[in-house]
Amino acid sequence: MATPKDTVWPREGHTGAKHDLLRRYLQAWLPILLRWNSRVTYAEGFSGPGVYEAGEPGSPIIALQTFCQYPDALAGRQAHIVLVEERQDRADRLQAELAAATCGMPTVPVGLRIHPVLAGDCADVLADALNDCDAPGNPMFVVLDSYGGPDIPFTLLQLVARNKSSEVLLTFQPQFLTRHGQRDTHRANGDAAFGGTHWQGVFDQPSDRKLDYLVDAYKESLRLAGFDYSLAFEMQDEGGHELWLLFATSNVKGVEKMKDAMWAVDPVHSVRYRDPRDPGQMLLEIETTPYAVPLERILLVRPADGAQTLDELRDWTNLKTVYKKGQVLAAVRSLISSGRVGKPASRLEGSTSLSLCSAPVVANDDLTLF
Numbered sequence: 001m002a003t004p005k006d007t008v009w010p011r012e013g014h015t016g017a018k019h020d021l022l023r024r025y026l027q028a029w030l031p032i033l034l035r036w037n038s039r040v041t042y043a044e045g046f047s048g049p050g051v052y053e054a055g056e057p058g059s060p061i062i063a064l065q066t067f068c069q070y071p072d073a074l075a076g077r078q079a080h081i082v083l084v085e086e087r088q089d090r091a092d093r094l095q096a097e098l099a100a101a102t103c104g105m106p107t108v109p110v111g112l113r114i115h116p117v118l119a120g121d122c123a124d125v126l127a128d129a130l131n132d133c134d135a136p137g138n139p140m141f142v143v144l145d146s147y148g149g150p151d152i153p154f155t156l157l158q159l160v161a162r163n164k165s166s167e168v169l170l171t172f173q174p175q176f177l178t179r180h181g182q183r184d185t186h187r188a189n190g191d192a193a194f195g196g197t198h199w200q201g202v203f204d205q206p207s208d209r210k211l212d213y214l215v216d217a218y219k220e221s222l223r224l225a226g227f228d229y230s231l232a233f234e235m236q237d238e239g240g241h242e243l244w245l246l247f248a249t250s251n252v253k254g255v256e257k258m259k260d261a262m263w264a265v266d267p268v269h270s271v272r273y274r275d276p277r278d279p280g281q282m283l284l285e286i287e288t289t290p291y292a293v294p295l296e297r298i299l300l301v302r303p304a305d306g307a308q309t310l311d312e313l314r315d316w317t318n319l320k321t322v323y324k325k326g327q328v329l330a331a332v333r334s335l336i337s338s339g340r341v342g343k344p345a346s347r348l349e350g351s352t353s354l355s356l357c358s359a360p361v362v363a364n365d366d367l368t369l370f
């Protein structure tokens with residue numbers, strides 16, 4: 001989709017899904033964080049106008065609504081909302097939408113502090129805004145939902161990652177770099193976003209590998225910035241529009257909660273997910289228990305040295321794929337019964353060692369027929 005020019009624009013399918021995911025994740029994140037911390041911050045660097053053409057709320061309003069859902073968790077606590085938007089017309093509209101949303105709330109928790117929307121470039125403004133209100137000393141949830149850039153400074157990621165309870169959710173649309181990154185100025189922008197030159201290997205990749213290569217390179221950047229874990233998945237809506245979402249955290253529970261939110265997104269938004277590790281590149285419908293055949297393929301081709309236990313595979317799956325831990329047992333059973341994994345000598349339990357042989361890369365479901 002072309003970058004919108006008007007102050008407000010129509011909401012795309014995957015934006016609705018992204019909002020549903022955000023709401024669900026914040027509903028899990030907020031009460032947990034507020035139990036252990038006297039203060040949390042929600043921040044956005046690319047906030048938008050706070051509303052879409054048909055009146056649907058934008059992400060900052062969703063965050064505000066979620067904070068207002070938990071007045072008890074906020075009792076005696078503080079929650080700050082810090083928002084940056086480059087365009088003055090959108091920043092003004094967002095300020096008005098925030099005012100209207102708070103007026104419409106039955107209760108606005110006393111501890112909720114909505115900072116005035118800052119009109120400016122995220123790269124110039126957000127880090128200072130967070131430092132000015134002492135946000136980095138406490139957990140932050142930072143949404144960086146740009147049009148692709150590259151326009152998120154690596155130093156901003158480092159600032160967020162410094163607090164081990166902070167997390168970031170960002171949209172990643174690296175097509176610009178695959179097309180134009182070899183030019184000197186864009187190469188420098190790429191280095192600033194990735195925090196190094198490791199992404200430049202993309203120029204040697206075949207065209208069908210370039211995007212996945214950059215996603216992996218950015219996951220590495222998130223690790224270098226200080227996040228222990230990251231999750232990447234592609235969303236595709238009905239119109240075939242693609243959007244990459246990346247989530248980074250230093251908490252395993254955060255990964256699990258994000259997966260729960262992902263797979264609970266309302267199917268009405270008609271998005272499907274793709275795990276970049278699936279050699280079959282299959283798009284998955286949103287279901288409580290995602291279709292497991294791609295997981296079987298992923299387990300067979302995952303980089304590993306020799307045998308691993310079932311529990312190790314569960315942890316690996318949770319941290320490295322879009323799948324949940326709870327699905328690994330069924331996938332391993334299916335691999336064993338189809339002869340693609342050797343039958344273990346003893347009963348299959350967490351500590352059972354499995355020797356997964358590598359499988360040929362097949363681009364569709366036929367693998368299940370082996």
Ligand SMILES: C[S@@+](CC[C@H](N)C(=O)[O-])C[C@H]1O[C@@H](n2cnc3c(N)ncnc32)[C@H](O)[C@@H]1O
Nearest residue numbers: 045046047048058059085086087120121122145
């Ligand atoms: C994808 S929209 C954000 C939508 C919003 N997060 C939501 O879900 O409702 C991206 C926004 O970032 C703004 N923007 C673009 N470049 C920016 C920059 N360098 N700094 C801050 N905002 C920027 C655009 O004006 C646009 O409103």
